[in-house]
Amino acid sequence: MAELTRAPERAATLLAGVRGRRNLAWVGVVPFFAYAVAFLLVPSFSLVIGAFQSEEGGFTLRFVEKLVQPGTLKAYWGSIQLSVVTAVLGGLFGLLLAYAVVAQGMPGWVRTVATTFSGVAANFAGVPLAMAFVSTIGFTGIVTRFFRDALGIDLYEAGFSLYSFAGLVIVYLYFQIPLMLLVITPALDGLRREWREAAANLGATPAQYWRHVALPILLPSLLGAVVLLFGNAFGAYATAYALTSGQFRLVPVLIGQVKIGNVLSDPHYGDALALGMVIVLSFTMLAYGFLQRRAARWQR
Amino acid sequence: MSEAAARIEEAPAAVTAGGGRARRVRRFPWWGALWLVLGAAYFLLPLLATLQFSLRVGRDAYGLDAYRKILADPFFRDSLWLSFKLSVYTIVVALLLLVPTAYWVHLKLPRLQPAVEFLTVLPFVVPPIVLVVGLLRGFRWTPTWFYGGYLLLVAGYVVLSFPYVYRSLDAGLRAIDIHTLTEAAQSLGASWPQVLFRVIVPNLKASLLSAAFLTFAIVMGEFTMAVIMLFNTFAVYIAYVMETQATGAAALSVISFAITWLSMLGILVVGRRVGGRQVQIGGVR
Secondary structure, eight states: HHHHHHHHHHHHHHHHHHHHHHHHHGGHHHHHHHHHHHIHHHHHHHHHHHBBBBSSBBBOOOHHHHHHHHHHHHHHHHHHHHHHHHHHHHHHHHHHHHHHHTTTOOOHHHHHHHHHHHHHTTTOOOOHHHHHHHHHSSSOOHHHHHHHHHHHTTTTTTTTOOTHHHHHHHHHHHHHHHHHHHHHHHHHHTOOOOHHHHHTTOOOOHHHHIIIIIIIHHHHHHHHHHHHHHHHHHHHHHHHHHHHHSSSSSHHHHHHHHHHOOOTTOHHHHHHHHHHHHHHHHHHHHHHHHHHHHHGGGGO | HHHHHHHHHHHHHHHHHHHHHHHOOOOOOOHHHHHHHOOOOOOOHHHHHHHHTTOOOOOOOOOOOHHHHHHHHHHHHHHHHHHHHHHHHHHHHHHHHHHHHHHHHHHOOGGHHHHHHHHHHHHHSSSSHHHHHHHHTTTTTTTTTHHTTTHHHHHHHHHHHHHHHHHHHHHHHHHHHHHHHHHHHHHHHHHHHIIIIIIIIITHHHHHHHHHHHHHHHHOOOOHHHHHTTOOOOHHHHHHHHHHOOHHHHHHHHHHHHHHHHHHHHHHHHHHHSSSSSOOOOOOO
């Protein structure tokens, strides 16, 4: 009897204990959020301040105005073109390779090898990657020599150059395709065999199956993957640094020049250039969000 | 027409004879194999070319001269050691920061999960070149030992490792029943640190190791942030060598590639031994 009458009281103290602990649970994530604010958000906002600040610390529009100069715009345009082309081509070839890897009848080890290799290749960038292509399609690379000696075609006389736009596209695809393969394989796994069989039973040709079934289902994932590839190429500095010795202008290379170059050093202009990159990437994300919602609309 | 007719007649026979099984045995996907062969050529040729180039000593003569020269260079050892130290620091800081956070969010604050996920994938949207410029601007006021030392660089590398480490931990935590494990440990009298380090961490071994290997591979090859912050890391050293001796740079590229490969093989071995599917995703910059 005494037990029973004291039950509500005990429940109340227990509840208070639970509630009290619950209120303190957020303390556990403070270090992470503090770190993210300090080393991710503060740097991003510092760019905005730095871009509008003169060397003396006052407000200025000088550096932001420099962004719309023809030379700078050309660098942005070059970066955007390169990123779009390599995102689309990388997305296409990556999708084809991923589809081949997950195709029925393909032995399981092919997938393990392909994904592991993609993990390596997607992280293979910078000077080592540049070096690999210098040895392959550089002026004395083995493919170039093969064309020159065995086929009698001089690629470089025909107008090709590793250091041109086309050359950069070939090199960038080396990390874009594997990245596509890694992010799109799970989405392809989601395509069920039954759908293809159902479509075939209803008389659909493979082309119709792709046009009306597979592509609409894959579209949100494909869009996401291509946007990821765009950002990946747009921000790539190491590879561009190693291959574009001033011939082809890209924004990351320009930032590097004004940040570390002794002669060209202009740190606040570097802030403005970086801010411009953030703006381009933000617009990409907005466009992506919009397209994503349209693409996924019917799936709900 | 006769062929089609024959096929139609055969079909029921195949179904009755082999049931579902006969249909499941599909032809080998030749077109897929063709794409894979073409892909393999595109991906392997540059690697073989680099290897061949690194072994060249003059016209049509091959040897290990480039490697010998590189190994004897004290700058090589210094830069490799610096990159190694940086990757170890990055792994330690990233794991100390993210393991308790990921565990706590999964256990107690599931509503914060989207926020944490968003912050950890943000480095995919903010490229290293932007991040390093922001770090240099935002921490200008800090003392030299922080600003000029490699603490700021490690801080940036930890941010770069966020997406990889958190994804790996997230997958690991989803695969085990953390609620039951935590309650069981607590009912046996374990304190919070004991629960975390003696119960949860041992169960996350596979994801911790794959996160560590991936972070190691990324930091060992990271160029952008190091060169802007003026550190002579391994990748910066390779760029420096490329300006003067091409075969040396080729040899270093082979070494750098081997380091990445070993890290990825590490992930594969760890993933296989534990039996879980490893989480990994690429990303350069």
